[in-house]
Amino acid sequence: MPPRIFSTTKDLSLYIHVPFCAKKCPYCDFYSCPPHDINSYIKALSQEVDGLFTEAPHLEHTPLRSVFIGGGTPSLFGQESFLLLAEIVHRFTHTADMEWTLEVNPEHFSSSMADLWCSQGVTRISLGVQTLQAKELRHIGRNHTPDDIERIFANASIKQFHSISCDIIYGLPGQTEKGLIDTIEKLTKHSSIGHISAYELTRYPTTPFGKDPSIPFPTEEELEKLTEICHDTIEQAQFYPYEISNFARTVSDESCHNKAYWERRPYLGLGPGAHSYDGSYRLSRPADLSGYTKETAKGYFSNLSVHQLSREEHREEYLFLSLRTRRGILKQEFLHQFKEPLFTGIRKEVISDLCAAGFLREEPQRVYPTRAGMLRADGIALRLL
Numbered sequence: 001m002p003p004r005i006f007s008t009t010k011d012l013s014l015y016i017h018v019p020f021c022a023k024k025c026p027y028c029d030f031y032s033c034p035p036h037d038i039n040s041y042i043k044a045l046s047q048e049v050d051g052l053f054t055e056a057p058h059l060e061h062t063p064l065r066s067v068f069i070g071g072g073t074p075s076l077f078g079q080e081s082f083l084l085l086a087e088i089v090h091r092f093t094h095t096a097d098m099e100w101t102l103e104v105n106p107e108h109f110s111s112s113m114a115d116l117w118c119s120q121g122v123t124r125i126s127l128g129v130q131t132l133q134a135k136e137l138r139h140i141g142r143n144h145t146p147d148d149i150e151r152i153f154a155n156a157s158i159k160q161f162h163s164i165s166c167d168i169i170y171g172l173p174g175q176t177e178k179g180l181i182d183t184i185e186k187l188t189k190h191s192s193i194g195h196i197s198a199y200e201l202t203r204y205p206t207t208p209f210g211k212d213p214s215i216p217f218p219t220e221e222e223l224e225k226l227t228e229i230c231h232d233t234i235e236q237a238q239f240y241p242y243e244i245s246n247f248a249r250t251v252s253d254e255s256c257h258n259k260a261y262w263e264r265r266p267y268l269g270l271g272p273g274a275h276s277y278d279g280s281y282r283l284s285r286p287a288d289l290s291g292y293t294k295e296t297a298k299g300y301f302s303n304l305s306v307h308q309l310s311r312e313e314h315r316e317e318y319l320f321l322s323l324r325t326r327r328g329i330l331k332q333e334f335l336h337q338f339k340e341p342l343f344t345g346i347r348k349e350v351i352s353d354l355c356a357a358g359f360l361r362e363e364p365q366r367v368y369p370t371r372a373g374m375l376r377a378d379g380i381a382l383r384l385l
């Protein structure tokens, strides 16, 4: 007997994973494959929603606060495929001010596609800039150039979106401090950019970058310096960090969707490799397009892993996720969720040590990390478990 999922959900965030990329970037370990079978994928997505609405009919009328279409490379969809994808989003009920983010690779941006995305309800673009240094872009196998980015911001169509976010990466092979500063300064001078996500490059062992020891990655010391420079330069441009890797110009530029993950609000993931959370269960599908297109016709629970979180797992997640954010741990929320005060036993001592060391700050309502604390969020969470 499958569990009753999303039974207490009042509002929801939706993630759709588009698993296609024109080619694989050598550092990336996300699930993606060549764009060969787009129609079967979209048909399977629609069947997944059919199955979901059979198991949890109320979700059809549960308003979506946010939608995020990510991948993979969703922007490689042409007009016809994008409209079919949008139809799936339109099967759900939306709040009046729903945030709808689309991940866009710069080489796919055009006035006509921007108009189409906007006409369907997209409010926010997350642009995969990565770096504005031509040599670095070539090295990491990206298909765009720095000129493509300038072309986008010279195009009036970009102004129709409520918010623009740019992804950048630091810790790239051969990246210099000067190059990183130049990238950030050039991006932040565009007033239409309200959000920056800055990620440290991870060397996943299964990727070409992870397997090749001859690639000149920064040393630990250089990486620490690049991290400091990255945060300093973004903050000097009047963006503030509200999460370890995410910076906003104003509160309305913060990503409502990502905050749902960090604040552990219910979200539904559709597509191969997508995850869902309903406040009690974590659900996940294998990252396998061919299995996905076969299984979804058999019902929502077919080939879906379901795990009910224990109280300890809830608490662990709460601490790990909260300590990544400037919001931090809310004392009342912690008490309400875990039926124990935050300041109990050894935790009281640990928090006071971490405050004295400059990693945490305490206010009457909450305990939150400083920048140094955010950058060590996992280690701090482990000490508070």
Ligand code: SF4
Residues within 6 Å of the ligand: 020, 021, 023, 024, 025, 028, 029, 030, 032, 071, 072, 073
């Ligand atoms: S385009 Fe993005 S998702 Fe696709 S391989 Fe490159 S980094 Fe990964």
